Amino acid sequence: MKTIQHFVDGKTFSGNSNRTGKVYNPATGDQSAEVKLASTKDVNDAVANAKKSFEEWSNKPPLQRARIMFKFKELIEKYSDELTKIIVAEHGKVYEDAKGSLKRGLEVVEYACGIPQLLKGEFTENVGANVDSWSMRQPLGVCAGITPFNFPAMVPMWMFPMAIACGNSFILKPSEKDPSCSIRLAELLKDAGLPDGVFNVVNGDKESVDAIINNKDIQAVSFVGSTPIAKYIYENCAKNEKRVQALGGAKNHCVVMPDCDLDQAVNGLMGAAYGSAGERCMAQSVAVAVGGVGDKLVELLSKKVEALKVGPGMDKESEMGPLVTKEHLEKVKGYVDIGVKEGAKLIVDGRNFKIQGYEKGFYIGGCLFDYVTKDMRIYKEEIFGPVLSVVRAKNFDEALELVNNHEFGNGVSIFTRDGDTGRTFYNKAKIGMVGINIPIPVPMAFHSFGGWKRSLFGDQHMHGPEGVRFYTKLKTITSRWPSGLRSDPEFVMPTMK
Numbered sequence: 001m002k003t004i005q006h007f008v009d010g011k012t013f014s015g016n017s018n019r020t021g022k023v024y025n026p027a028t029g030d031q032s033a034e035v036k037l038a039s040t041k042d043v044n045d046a047v048a049n050a051k052k053s054f055e056e057w058s059n060k061p062p063l064q065r066a067r068i069m070f071k072f073k074e075l076i077e078k079y080s081d082e083l084t085k086i087i088v089a090e091h092g093k094v095y096e097d098a099k100g101s102l103k104r105g106l107e108v109v110e111y112a113c114g115i116p117q118l119l120k121g122e123f124t125e126n127v128g129a130n131v132d133s134w135s136m137r138q139p140l141g142v143c144a145g146i147t148p149f150n151f152p153a154m155v156p157m158w159m160f161p162m163a164i165a166c167g168n169s170f171i172l173k174p175s176e177k178d179p180s181c182s183i184r185l186a187e188l189l190k191d192a193g194l195p196d197g198v199f200n201v202v203n204g205d206k207e208s209v210d211a212i213i214n215n216k217d218i219q220a221v222s223f224v225g226s227t228p229i230a231k232y233i234y235e236n237c238a239k240n241e242k243r244v245q246a247l248g249g250a251k252n253h254c255v256v257m258p259d260c261d262l263d264q265a266v267n268g269l270m271g272a273a274y275g276s277a278g279e280r281c282m283a284q285s286v287a288v289a290v291g292g293v294g295d296k297l298v299e300l301l302s303k304k305v306e307a308l309k310v311g312p313g314m315d316k317e318s319e320m321g322p323l324v325t326k327e328h329l330e331k332v333k334g335y336v337d338i339g340v341k342e343g344a345k346l347i348v349d350g351r352n353f354k355i356q357g358y359e360k361g362f363y364i365g366g367c368l369f370d371y372v373t374k375d376m377r378i379y380k381e382e383i384f385g386p387v388l389s390v391v392r393a394k395n396f397d398e399a400l401e402l403v404n405n406h407e408f409g410n411g412v413s414i415f416t417r418d419g420d421t422g423r424t425f426y427n428k429a430k431i432g433m434v435g436i437n438i439p440i441p442v443p444m445a446f447h448s449f450g451g452w453k454r455s456l457f458g459d460q461h462m463h464g465p466e467g468v469r470f471y472t473k474l475k476t477i478t479s480r481w482p483s484g485l486r487s488d489p490e491f492v493m494p495t496m497k
Contacts, residue, residue: 006202007186038211048217052197054141057169071191072109089313094313112161119137140220141218145223147159147175162463162468172202244458254284254288257293260437268284268437271439282410284388284411289392344378347369410455412434413434
């Protein structure tokens with residue numbers, strides 16, 4: 001059985017823990033590897049290496065750091081097919097979806113290549129008589145990222161390229177369900193010329209997470225995952241005086257107005273609800289049918305959901321792959337059971353889906369509910385699977401109220417032909433990312449990703465300009481050079497004259 005190790009100080013690191021976790025191929029249901037689970041000592045050793053590398057790395061000119069990012073970009077492009085296949089093998093998503101997620105991570109690397117420009121400060125001459133003032137951004141030290149299973153390349157690449165380009169060293173704790181991609185990225189960073197110890201990967205579970213939270217040498221923690229864990233990390237990092245951005249759960253709504261291009265809305269919903277088997281924090285899991293559009297919307301959706309081509313990720317015909325683990329499959333099926341018991345109308349039932357030759361795989365077909373209400377658990381809770389709930393709303397105001405009253409505020413979309421409706425919606429929606437006739441409004445790398453309400457704990461969003469601010473500290477200098485004249489001491493608040 002293949003054993004996946006850690007990557008610390010530029011080389012494979014086995015650590016001192018004998019604990020391991022199982023890694024599966026979701027398409028077949030077979031175990032493909034075991035992964036070492038780090039102990040607290042293993043994490044602390046990795047942090048010590050990262051701290052040692054920080055001083056020299058942070059003193060490198062930003063242009064030199066950018067050149068390593070440029071080389072890293074070239075290597076990702078060169079090995080794109082290999083990285084994509086690693087994602088498919090351990091996560092299960094279809095090849096083109098995995099390739100697309102890798103590209104979205106690569107876009108952040110491209111943004112990080114411009115770090116010399118992004119780190120430029122501000123300068124004001126003569127804020128007072130012969131006094132100048134300027135600001136600069138400096139790196140924090142050792143930073144850490146704790147990432148989920150659903151995007152084993154993209155989400156880590158939303159974090160570490162920005163942190164490293166800003167001059168920090170980094171500890172990545174990827175999901176133990178699909179850790180191989182992170183190890184390969186670490187190897188490529190080394191090949192790109194990154195000094196040993198600047199980027200480290202420690203695989204693990206809660207013990208590793210707690211070790212990151214409690215290690216005093218880690219200055220900042222980035223997290224993406226469920227809301228309960230995001231809140232746990234946010235609260236405990238704050239107690240340990242760390243900077244933190246913790247992205248939590250989502251229940252993204254798609255408001256379908258009667259005047260919209262209905263075919264466009266249906267196609268958008270299909271990709272947003274069932275792409276990546278619904279295992280996305282930006283998945284559209286609630287369709288809000290406004291006015292009389294509901295019956296036609298459900299009719300069109302049901303035909304397409306029934307026709308979904310579900311299969312192994314490497315099959316070019318597959319539109320949706322399996323779920324990541326057997327446990328997660330049972331959890332998603334359990335939510336469908338709950339929806340039926342709660343009284344929602346199950347239009348398409350994918351619970352008994354099977355593929356010949358892949359009977360042990362973690363497959364479920366697309367599921368579609370109608371007449372879901374705001375009091376049902378399948379409406380309130382994040383399912384993280386290919387389950388779409390249709391909620392009926394009498395008018396625009398009722399639809400907007402549903403969006404704004406939900407505890408999560410990650411992403412939302414509206415499909416409409418009316419400009420005033422679209423403008424009012426994005427102005428009034430209490431959500432971090434809004435799409436107008438766009439089903440998955442994920443910002444590009446030069447903007448920033450993050451939600452509102454219980455979808456984000458912390459003040460700053462991820463990557464883009466917010467990423468630069470998160471991974472640096474602001475320092476302001478006020479300077480006057482002596483002219484040879486001495487002045488008397490002043491015992492009042494200094495003001496500029």
